[in-house]
Amino acid sequence: DAGITQSPRHKVTETGTPVTLRCHQTENHRYMYWYRQDPGHGLRLIHYSYGVKDTDKGEVSDGYSVSRSKTEDFLLTLESATSSQTSVYFCAISESGQAPYNEQFFGPGTRLTVL
Amino acid sequence: GIQVEQSPPDLILQEGANSTLRCNFSDSVNNLQWFHQNPWGQLINLFYIPSGTKQNGRLSATTVATERYSLLYISSSQTTDSGVYFCAVEVPHYNTDKLIFGTGTRLQVFP
Secondary structure (H helix, E strand, O other), rough: OOOEEEEEEEEEEOOOOOOOEEEOOOOOEEEEEEEEEEEEOOOEEEEEEEEEEEEEEEOOOOOEEEEEEEEEEEEEEOOOOHHHHHHEEEEEEEOOOOOOOOOOEOOEEEEEEEE | OOOOEOOOOEEEEEEOOOOOEEEOOOOOOOEEEEEEEEEOOEEEEEEEEOOOOEEEOOOOEEHHHHOOEEEEEEOOOOHOOOEEEEEEEEEOOEEEEEEEEEOOOEEEEOO
């Protein structure tokens, strides 16, 4: 199994509070991704990183920010959580970011509930 | 944007049966992945398959890129095969290729 951990695994928070989710990898892969999974939508890309301090937006980036200060860690921050951000969040890693070497491996997920 | 459709949406099988899951996509793609999401929520990589056929034990996958579809075959199904199966196509997105997921096929295998 790819060495990807996410923390916390479960979190309940209140509307308006800041929340930070952490993804940690031991594979030294260059590319890291944050997805959210919601019923009826499959998984959708929020943000991704293509190197230390290099990040870019995905499909559903509004209300989220990310940071990557080390190769192994990729943080997702909800500056002011809203109920629409209740979801399961997955981190993924990839060696190269482009086919044919872009097989993505996923972490265990974080279940976030915003009340 | 590209559309990814999976069929059937739900499938109920008895242990030992065979099944075929289908993934159709509406435009050309750089690659395609199949995943199994187990009942605990973990996404498990099954195949990374831009074209042709690959096999791994009781599972095999075939992608026909020119006709924009992929098939996942499960033979002699087991209760541990239960869960949701996703296909995801890989398309260009600025500094990376991103994955666009289908909405999945939910498989239940009963003893």
